[in-house]
Amino acid sequence: MHPILSDRRRFMVYIIAWIFTGVLIARLLVTADLANWSFALLFSLPVALFGSFLTSSAYFVCRSLPFNRRSFSIATLVFASAAMVSGISWLGLCYGWNKVLVLAADEVEVLHLSPHLLVLFFITGFAVYLLALLAFDVYIAFDNIREAERREAASRLLARDAELQVLRSQIDPHFLFNSLNSISALTAIDAVAARTMTIALADFFRQTLAIAEKEKISLKEELLLCENFLAVEKIRFGKKLGVEFEVAADAEQAQIPPMILQPLLENAIKHGIRNLPKGGVIKVTIFQRDRWLHIAVENPVSADPGNSTGNGLGLSNLRQRFFALYGDQARVSWQRTDDNFTLEMALPFEQTYHE
Template sequence: MNPILSNLRNITLTYAIWLMIGCLLAALLVLTNLSAWANALLFAVPTTLLFGGLAASAYYVARALPMKKRNFFIVSGVFGGAALIYGVIWAVLCFFWNKVTLQFDEMWAGIELNQHLASLLFICGTLLYLLSILVYDVLLALENIRQAERREAASEVLARDAELQVLRTQINPHFLFNSLNSISALTAIDPAGARNMTIELAQFFRQTLALSEKQKIPLTDEIALCNHFLAIEKIRFGKKLQVQMQIDPDSVECLLPPMLLQPLLENAIKHGIRDLVDGGTITISSRVRAPWLFVAIDNPIDAQPTEAQGTGTGLKNLQARLRSLYADKARVEWQVIDQVFRIEIALPLEK
């Protein structure tokens, strides 16, 4: 739709501009001693306003010539030809309107419209219509730029969502396999434990599916998901696995991406607790220091691991996921102090 005619505000602004052009034309007639003020205004203002309505067709002239198909000769022919046609239309319009006003037979009506003035009106109409085409052309170019930006933004959102979906569903399949193997082993020696483990596993995956559809969840929901995961692991590892929660009450409603902590807990067990003869305690802590939410996980590690260390894929995925969601506003740091591996995540504070 023609942007000038899209709403009342644009229509009013457009006709205000054409009214100014009409008054300017009247002033030129007065300054060149071709007419008195009353005659000039009566001649120039109505014809200019009517021509302003006709000039709205310049939008369709500009739109009919796609930017990809343009060259100098085509643009000159189409734009110039349309401007010449409407220049003639305005000159004819001025002639007939002046003839009508002369019928009033009043001093304030009509001007002396000679051939020289008619030629000037033709040139003026041609230039005004050509200017209208150029204005619409600029508006169309700006609209194309905005549409391209919107398409690019939509593509980025889709790409980001796809990336996040892949990253947050990368649950280590060994966790599922180990859980099923543990359930199979427990059915013979501890049927009640096998049943509890099956229930916890079902609840964990049910909650995982529900939370994975959301972009961000409260910390309390993430902790609940972690508790289901840890309950399964405690059945597998028994007293070797201990967990300590140090959750700041001010942080429980803070938002973070779902399943952010579970892969870290899995790494803490796989690369820490499992290699220790006596096991150890995993500590999950959170604190709020506006404008940041800090979440950390500490776990003991063996001074001499019995198997090769991990490749760091989980930490790389975590960094990529936070970068997609927060750009450079989030931070992940990890270090080993006195055989304790600590990873801390800093997120912008959201509730």
């Protein structure tokens, strides 16, 4: 689309600028004592408006010579030829329009078009069109740069989405395999518990399917997902597993990536609670402060590091997901002591709004 003709505001500014150009031409004719004001304006304004449409065609000339397929010699030849045609066209219009006005007024030529004045009209038409070619060429160059930046941004977005899908595909089966192993173990011990756990697992994955395609969900939805997950795990561990949630009311509507808290609870159980004879309590603290959402998960661990050390895949995935979504505007850190493991994360607080 033409950058001037396709935009009403630009078009109006463009036409007004050319009208002022016509007035300037009339002023020069009067100053040079070549015509009176009435004839000068009657001559120059239509000529200027014609020049505006003639000059706008320079955009299409530039478009016909893409930067990546042009040579300097070809561009010089085409631009010079186009400017030459423009200069001749503008000169012909000036000469013809002057004759029409003289005949219409039934007078001797009011504006005497001397050879010097005709040359001046030609040079003016040539120079103005050449400047228009250069201006549109610069505009197209910047437009190409903006388009390249848009394509690059779209590519980064697609790459980020692809990365998130890969990370999710690593997280989701992790819990599924553990749960199926637990169901298999319960089948031989307690068939009723195994059946109950299967139903609870189905409910959990039904909810994960509902949020799988979302980039962000509310913290409240994530907490509900965690409750369904814990319903499965409590069947397996019974009183050995305890969980305490301390969630600030103003944090529940925060927008967060789905399934960032559930894998942390899974790790706390797998690498902490499971290895303790008496089990323990997982403490989850969530609050909002200074437009940052803070989440902390704390769980007891065995004094023997060999019994409670994982491969770090879940935490690595969490960091990668945060980087893909927030860049450097998110933080994940963890600390282990002899009998305790604490993970803390902070991410920009994004509010969920309801209509």
